[in-house]
Amino acid sequence: MMKPDDFAAWVKRAAPGEDVVYSVGIRPAKAIGEAVRALHDQGLVSLTSKRTDSGLRFIAQRRPDPRPAQERKPMPRGRFTLGASDGKMTTRAVLRILSQAAGRDLPCPTNAELAKRVGLKDAVAASYRMRRLVADGKITVEEPSPTERRVVTIVATGKQTRRASL
Secondary structure, eight states, X not given: OOOHHHHHHHHHHOOTTOEEEEEEESSOOHHHHHHHHHHHHTTSEEEEEEEETTEXXXXXXXXOOXXXXXXXXXXXXXOOOTXXXXXXXXXXXXXXXXXXXXXXXXXXXXXXXXXXXXXXXXXXXXXXXXXXXXXXXXXXXXXXXXXXXXXXXXXXXXXXXXXXXX
């Protein structure tokens, strides 16, 4: 249906998210197939197909231009936005809160308290972050009893949160 030159021109002018049907039938012709695969390998298009009465519609969707690693901006140091959807960022925020509590000899916050301070959806999300920190070897957790708060040890510093009742 589409010629390789036409497809390459479409990729150059298309905005990210736009799509085009580049072939219809059982499979694309060899020339267009190779051209599409080459641009897919460069990260410029995503490929899919949809079944129709006459076979398949082969569809390419324009992706944003991939940027070389040297053009990417480094992550800003220092403060970051709490409540971000990025899992690593919120896990670091939980670790920072735990480190502050241990450094000030305060009791360990509950999962609900952590979730509220970091901006997570609920206590289950905070519990997940705690389990990730344990799995990554950043903290150790002691559960003294059901009526007492857990005691968290920050592995890097050796400091612990204070034991306290719930």
